[in-house]
Amino acid sequence: MKLPPLDYICPATLTEAIAALAAHGGNAKVIAGGQSLIPMLAFRLAAPSVLVDIGRLPDLKSISISAEGIDIGALVTWRDIERDARLAQAHPLLAAAVAHVAHYQVRNRGTVGGSLAHADPAAEMPGIAVTCDAMLTIVGSNGTRIVRADEFITGGLSTVLEADEILISIRLPLWKKARRWAFEEFARRRGDFALAGVAAFYDTDAQGLAYNAHIGVIGVADRPMRLPGVEAILDGRRIDAAVILQAAAVARDAIDPADDIHAEAAYRCDLLGVLLERALARAADISLSEAA
Amino acid sequence: MSDVAKFLVGCAVERMEDARFLSGSGNFADDLAVDGMLHAAILRSPIAHARIMSIDASAALAMPGIHAVITARDIGDAIPIIPLRLAPLPEFEPFRQPVIASDKVRYVGEPIAVVVADSRALAEDALETIGIEFEALSAVTERGASENALFDFAEDNVALRYDAGFGDADAAFASADYVRTERFSVQRHTALPMETRGLLAEWNSSAGRLVVTGATKVTFYNRRALAQMLGVREDDIDLIEIDVGGGFGVRGEFYPEDFLIPFAARKLARPVKWIEDRREHLMAINHSRDIACELSLACRSDGMMLGLRGRIFADMGAYIRTNGGVVPAKAAQFLPGPYRIPNVSVSVEAFMTNKTPVGTYRGPGRFEANFFRERLIDMAATDLGIDIAEFRRKNLITEQELPYPIDGLVPYEGPTSYDTGDYVEVFERALKEIGWHEKRHLQGKLIDGVRHGIGLGCFVESGGAGPKENAAVTLEKDGSLTVAVGSSVLGQGLETVLGQIASDTLSIPFDRIRVLHGSTTLLDEGFGTYHSRAVVMGGSAVLDAATRLREKILQQASNHLGRPNSELKLVNAKVVADNGASVSFAALAAGRELQADGTFSNDVRTYSYGTHAAHVTVDPRTGAVKVLDYIAVEDVGRAINPAIVHGQAIGAIVQGLGGVFLDHLIYDDQGQLLNASLADYLVPTASDFPVLRAVTLELRPSPSNPLGAKGAGEGGIVAVAAATANAVAAALAPLNVEIHHLPLTPPRLWRLIKNAHARAITAA
């Protein structure tokens, strides 16, 4: 489990980094925290000829909160998010989701940009990005482009990133104050990738009816996705037990996961329904007396 | 150290190893580096069953930094075969493993070639260029697939079948009020020591001598095997034991690499190091626990057990390795457990599949057998309307019945008896600790969305395998003591324990004692560490050696002080006479060190015993299980160091819970191992099961050794599946779910609940 032979460079500026990527065509790979890439190299599932370490690039390590939204640099780690006391108010859903990512050692190194670019279907950050309509800023030889999260991820472990592009930051839209939300996931052990997870939020109008419902799921398809059918059920309704059960039933049918060594497909469907029920009940602050 | 009150045996002495480990100054195999050292990597079969048509290593050999690619052809016409260390039944001989595949591969991970290079990374680069032409054969992955024999000489894949037992089970079953038969299984998994295997082999051409560092467990046996394979004299090989990061039975047996790496070193006349990486570890180290059982119990209507019938089916993998049939044989032997069952019949069928070979793992066969039996007991008690605790109480062997013979359950072993104990008292203690009387009303209750269950598991567990262990103690010229022992240290704290024994016997301060262990250079012969034998056998040998040294010291002191032995006492590294005159150990040994050998021979096994109890909750909607409370109570006869015994127990429970919920080597029907990495092979970590308790008792010392000690390293694991699965079953009983198979993963429990629900609907 040693890395294949490769070169390593550690550019000081974004321009140099992009130039290096462009110079090597598809044979170069960006390395950030290395928590996904290094294992892939060790298993020889990837064999780039050069690693471009973006760890020294300036300005990619900050979290800034403004009227425009929450901007998170690509090199921000899970630990940085955990330690940022503002986020509990500014984006409680993000903070709650990131609490489930990996273990201490990995959390000290793994980055927001790396997680999005790696696009693991069960990873929390891409799930939050898709759920919240995050916008991703990408810089490459051809300049800068901004891509919405659900268009950024194109499948299992694949994104729109070109070989010479670097994801530099992600913007989450500003979080509304009285918003109802919850994050629920189920993993075999704390810190493991989830067998399924749900990120949910909605706003409520003066009558207490839900609108702007966003329901995102992870671990149940080749990529994180929203469940528009479920959102449609919630919008305009008072979130009570009946609505929640209806939403969960739709969620179970809305996904089509595959069997794998960790769980049969039917389990994941059912699990997702349970997680959605629990998430919505928590968001609405009601208690469901669960059967069984 | 001056008086009896300060004896160390029985005290929670801080481990002498800890400072070394905690400060990062341990010396493990991967810490070894010598001048001119080369690195090996092993090409392992990517397919489960195939004929090897050709191997082309020319590209690899042409790469810079590559010194050799060794295949079967380089080793010669007769490929050495790994011997059966334990239970050498003739039936198994033809199924033994050659050290390298020549014409056929039979499991994913089987060695085909060894690349030796300037670095491990270069060696791995070269592995990728070796071209092998295989002719694929269909893989055998389950019992009864006899159309594809793994071995040409055999007509099917069954390596061994036997029947054993005592009493008359047929008659007991025929006359019983109640009979129930169920099928159970435990999934294939392995011990997963933190440190993978590793070796450094150094061949000295001019002296014709070989030194292999990184050996452990049974070094003397392994040296003998290696000498025969290499065609050199045993004395020309030293096997050196350094720090070992866990063994649990799997590490230290003779594996193919234990030949291949020394062979490479000799061939190249260069030191060669090999460190097993985690991926190879999962496909190369012994697997274990892969046992299915059909178990029948016959009882009177009042719950008295009359007879037990068990059929054990063991997937042995592709070859029979050093442990022979120990795993299935012990699974069969421990089916009756600590109960009075007058009529027992067992059968064993050991069959071959295209999977990694099987060997012993902490509590081999016992973990499985206790799970099978204790599950069936709960089912029977429920059927008969008898409280599960009362059912056990009624059937536990009482102290008056001990020693209790259990002869005849293992055809290759002589008579043996459960030795001493108070099984009932330990059982009652476990009930008290878990709060059985206060909590039993929780069984199956749904509270806040989760169902509660409390489970019990009783066990009896053998340890202290013979025939013998040796030790030598030396009072050095500076008055310090060196203890050498044939037992191996696997990280379990043996140095401390042996130091305590020597310290008490000789009145030498603990910090003046150095313990050397395992290496073949220390003694003429040693027997190693397995079957919870290191304290029982090695400890007793050290006691013997220290007692003899004590005599020598007294003799020497008597000459020096001019007083008879009867007037002398050993006090804090001095000999003091009744008249107040004294001489220090250092002064006595100043001219020449004093040395004594000791030995302990014994074929009588110790039987520790105990009860585990678990309180769990199950989320019936997700299948998630939480362990709320867990208690293991065990009588180990004598705990030389209670802190170490406690650590062994807690660690063993965690490891056992891994076997219940997480650890699982998953194969597909092509014989591919699907989870050869720790991303997919799940092990319990320190934070997964925080609420575990263990109570160690010293009620009844072992009569078979002077320390009174019984095995203490395995009792913590052997009843974990029993108690935990019973707790989960109790929680889910209202949903009509029964537990027969491990692991208890959330998806599996969910599926059982769903199926039971569907059955109920169909029935209604």
Ligand SMILES: Cc1cc2nc3c(=O)[nH]c(=O)nc-3n(C[C@H](O)[C@H](O)[C@H](O)COP(=O)(O)OP(=O)(O)OC[C@H]3O[C@@H](n4cnc5c(N)ncnc54)[C@H](O)[C@@H]3O)c2cc1C
């Ligand atoms: C034991 C373990 C458990 C884990 N558990 C979880 C978990 O529960 N949930 C979870 O979400 N993750 C988990 N992870 C993954 C972890 O969060 C990683 O940190 C993350 O997926 C990748 O971040 P990284 O910075 O390490 O990226 P790297 O490994 O450095 O890179 C990953 C990929 O992204 C590319 N890349 C990185 N940064 C950029 C960039 N700025 N622009 C363009 N491409 C880029 C790389 O080229 C590579 O292809 C776990 C990892 C481990 C080892």
